[in-house]
Amino acid sequence: MATRVFSDEELEALRSFPMIGKDELIRYFPLTPADEAFLRKFLRPQTVLGAAVQLCTLPWLGFVPDEVPWAPPAAAGRLARQLGLPVEVLRGYEVSREQTRTDHLRQVAKYLGWRPAKSLELKELDGFLPARAMERDSPSLFRLGCEYLRSVKVIRPGVVTLLEKVGTARQAAEQETHARVAHLLTRERGRGLDNLLVVDPALRSSRLHRLGTGPMQASPNSVGGEVEKLVFLRGLDAHALDLSALPAERRRHLAQIGRRLTAQALERREANRRHPILLTLLAQSAVDVLDSVVQLFDQTLSGSESRARIKLRNELAERAKLSEDRLTLLDEILPVLADAGIPDEAVGTLPRQDRHVPADRGKRRGHGAALPRPRAPAVAGGLLHLHPPVRAEGLEDRAVQERHRGTAADRGPDDPAGAERGWRTQRPGQGADLLRAGPPRSGDVYVPGSRRYDNPETYLFKPAQWATHRAEFCRLVGKSSDASEALPLVMDELDEALADLEDTLGSGDGPVRLNDAGELVIPPLTAEDIPSEAEALHGELDSITVDYDRELAQLDEKGHRPLRTVSVDEPGAGL
Template sequence: MGSRANAPRGDTGEDALARRWTLTAADAAEVLRARGAEHRLRCAVQLCTLRATGRFAADYRRVPPEAVNHLAAQLGLDPVLALPKPERPATESAQLARIRRHLGWGEFDHAAEQRLRDRLQERAAEGMTPGPLLALAEDLLRTARVVLPAPGTLERLVASAAAHAVQDLFERIAAGLPERLRDAIEDLVDVPEGEHRSPLAHLKEPPPAARAKAISARLARLDLLDELLGAGADLSAATPQLQQHLAQLGRRYDAQALRRFAPPKRHALVAAFLVETRKGLLDQVVAMHDQYMTGFERRSRLAYEEKHRALRRRAKSGLDTLLGAVDVLLDADRDAPISRLYEAVEEAALRGAAADCRAFARLEERGLLDELAARYGDLRRYLPAFLRLPFEAAAGSEALLAAIEVARMLDAGASEALLDDAPRHFVPAAWRKLACPAGQRPRRALWEIALAFAVRDALRSGDLFLAASRRHVSFWNLLMGEQQWAEAKGDVYARLPVPPRPDEALAALRARFDEAAGAAACGLPRNLFARIQDGELRLRQPDALPVTPGLRKLRAVIAASLPQVRVEDLLRQVDRWTGLTRALAPLGGYEPRGGEDTYRTLLAALIAHGTNLGVAAMAGSIEGMTPDRLHHASQWFLREATLKTASKAVVDHHHALPFSATWGDGTLSSSDGQRFAVQRDGLLGAVYPRYFGYYDRAITLYTHLSDRFGVFATQAISCAPREAGYVLDGLLENDTLVRPLVHTTDTHGFTEQLFGLCHLLGIAFMPRLKDLPDQQIYKLDKNTDHGPLEPLFRGVVDTALIAEQWDQLVRIAASLRDRTAPAHVVLQRLISASPADRVSKALTALGRACKTLFILRYIHEEPTRLAIQRQLNRGEARHSLARWLFFANRGEFRVGDYEEVMSKASCLGLLSNAAVLWNTVQIERVVGRLRAGGAEIDPADLAHVWPLQHARIIPNGTYFLGWPQDETAETASI
């Protein structure tokens, strides 16, 4: 912060000199009141410094010589090499007072200090941390035209105001907690005799994989929190954002650290943690139920199919036996005794064949339901407690809520006669004959299994919701409220690239549609990629992108010319360019430990997670390092938010390099998933048979990559759902300088609803569809004839429905853009909505129109196809860099907790971005040397030399050899 005491040393260009170091006529007159050339120069320097920074310069030696001589020229004075200190402090003080009066600035007196302190305490009570508070203090003083005190003085004032406000906040929160809850908190942070961990530590455990026992344990934990918080935990003294901040602190401090705090602080942190944990638990048990029911069905179906295969073979053999017996009977004399039949076919074989055929017939009729029912006992281990959750129903789903109430009454001991009139609309049609026989009472096991599936689906669609959760609230509560939408509507339509009137929006869409259809129809005779045969679309396999001999040689020369670099040296150099470690600030409220940790610790922790070594192995690879130091840095500094900010610094720096324009203009991006095995159970892990078989679990790291190779978003997701649900998250939560206008994915990253939302948000969505000929495409107008394309259209878009729901569709898009809720949550609700949901149907209709428009362009425009192919190839190539860096433990995650996985994923993304920046700088140097030597390099070839080389980067071995022990950077003290 000390640099604010002086004029910025970098402002020495012509524009900066003119802007910051130019005197007005009145300024010059004031300066000339000083006697002597040195006094006048010092006066001019202090005048300009105060006006620019709000402070007087404390050290004249730090003022740029260019600025001093620029002022000297304006005053008609001779140039100087350096400006000496004043000999008489009293003269200097009088001169500074005159400058203040001239510019109209006041002193930082007691009254100004008290006003500032009051304002800072207000903002600190709202959750602002010391870093932003210091910047706010400087801005407030400059706005009030009060001279800023010395940096150390202001920092101490800010720290004091923050500490006072936070302590006051802790006391107000603690005072609002009932005594019973405060006593319970004391018990939670106490380690019982004979135990190694506190009860609070158990509450912090991440959710395991969705098994019935684990779900039951989570529900019991939820009951415990309900009991603890039932008497009322009043956190109204803190804003919702501050509550979350305090909860994060409560999660990170262990019981031993919490016991050292004063009771008000301990009670406030743990209470906030408990409140936020309860919300998270509701989301967890919903996710676990969803995952369990999906596995429940999969296991039942696999068991059914295995029995079906075995019985089918036996039934076929038995059928042959029975048919043989029938033939014997038909050919025999009618008066012949039955013994003649047993002479041809043994009785045992005949009976066995009949039993096999009956068993197979029974299996086909009810085998799957029998397998489901056989697992009913395991489902019952948690289902009664799960159905006791405080579900609420959206309009039209009240019958499902009534069915849940019936199940609750049955679990409470009511007679099964309740099932006679219980709702059964949710029972699948294929089950009803056996689950709900006509005129009979439904079979409770199958009825409850069907209810469990129905609840899962209703929670996905939002037909059921939990008001106290974070993500499973009612759909419209995820978005802008009605009043907020009414107030913001005008501004939203001004900022989103869509007109406010639906007829105008549809007219524009029709014009683009007709243009694309006309061009595709006219180009069919000359189209070498697509043709229409027998009323169906036929495509020719696209050729691989060519690699010329010149390009192959250029790649080899550049690869051989890149210097070898260890990963820690690479990271240090990139930090010097970008200042990425300055973003790795601890959570506000963090109390630093005594100066045992260094800059190396922070880089070592980054590398430990980004290479998958882990803190123990990394500590053993660095002289003098301990696992405790690395764990401490990881826990407090390497959070998802700070790593995202650090990665932003690297991406922004790379994006701004002129040489990065070699690969694109930054408006094209792609997203793709990379699968990694995971060894520990967790909600993220899922079976992925394609690569990992039916028993090993895997997760997906879903990354968004710009055409300049910067990864601007990383998400850890399950392999189970479609990746399409997470495309918008990365695009909308992007804070970098990258601003994609066109986005591409593979087939797994596409849905029709996503097409519609991208259109509303002004993003051209262009996926590569593997099954393109099988995609259904739609007309916008039934009566329009599109010539040779006519056989391809399978339906007509319901434009009237789009017009009817236009306002609501734009409201959804605006809410996503403003990040009121995670995009994947909203998109999942819309995809899973019931067929009667008109908003969802309207979005699907819009998406079908946009998908058809894109397909027509794709089959006609070769440059579009090539651009999509190139960008997706870049994404695949980036996966190789990630694999190279994430080398340890065979590239398998050994943690299952979402936070730990995201920490590793974010560190990996940061390391790969640093490698891309490093490679870009080195490639530019190599190309510069080649061109200086007379080599002619085709820009088209250079565009295919990507900064993803990794063979020269060394990610393993012994780290930080040759580094000085006191290596430092401008980072927070660990």
């Protein structure tokens, strides 16, 4: 059972000394005069220093590793300096009999008020773990059990023993989970949950894998795929599943297991373990897919609008370029048309000779090679009005065309011209009008059932819900739940506070005062004064830190290093 939670290296780390930091060294490894008097009862120097290591390690880790002689060198050196002993004598503690070290630990535990983990203490642990197993996985539950034992001053038992307790609590949590959702697991729904693990020939994968695969990018196809998932989940009533009987952490933990395990691994589990996982995964997927649909639609719409705006800008630039070319051409044509001395048959050739363009360019553009002189004013007028309105074919967003005609700021919602241009008042529930009026602002539209886009008011207590929580809340804050009793007390507190404020303002020389204009002046809050005892303790800690660094340097010079050190990043460090 233990190896299924931790690896062999992690188990070894849980049984050994971790590396120690400055905070732990300062907190757990000072010796009081009473501690020194207790340690002097041991006769030999190595016994005194070994017992001192156990005395400080027990409150630090909650247990004492077997490798007492190989305690962290900084901790051993600090204890040796306080006891006036050379740190090298600790190596002699290794030759002591195991029974002797156990007797020393028993005496140290009795001095500190710690108890061994016997049947009564283990029974109390059995009552503590199951309630927390609903919200935590095995590693977290193991560490929580260690913290509990340390808080009640019970020496941590062996790692395997504690992991067996954790496994028992986990099994009880699984049974409790199934009992709380049993009313939702009908026969038809059970078959639907099992079908999630079957490979669909059309998808070439299981529905479970399909639900766990998110979109690669925001596009209309991605929106369609997410909508298809949402329709499938709605068909299973995933959005209507009421899992409030399970704690939120438990639901999140089961959903994570469902995403992490493959369909084959889930299929090998028993039904009473598999179905709650799939049920919570469905409910969580319904919320996640709904959020994904809204987000993808928003991103796709914004991308389409951006691309439409770029196309519109490019067309406007092309229009300006064509207008510039036509104006240049008019500058060359109009003087020829207006010159009565140029014969009619030479009108079409002179501009082309000046511009050095092919003679058939006018034909390719659709213009005749020669222009009759009587039609010159009409031709000139036509050339001046050849540039048509901007063509909007191919633009991806109708909203861009509306913005090109005018803005909502130019025409209000009640303006008839604004109404002709397609602008509408932004009202929730009118999706088409919202799109035509521009992107909705935050709070205009809420998506029921969503976690990211739902109305925040849905997270507040309803009056019926508050009635069940009012008594507990009033007990925690020390107020009466009866308004007839609580309101007069609050009014008295208000009157007292206002009286104090009036006295402060009346003096005129306090930090809170009224200026000449009758305005209330409140200066910035001052920092809390630090007591002198805290200042003295801060100076003592600084001196201890300097001594600690000096001890480390001396130990490095002498080469006193443990045979094995455990990194603080390894599991179980600091337990």
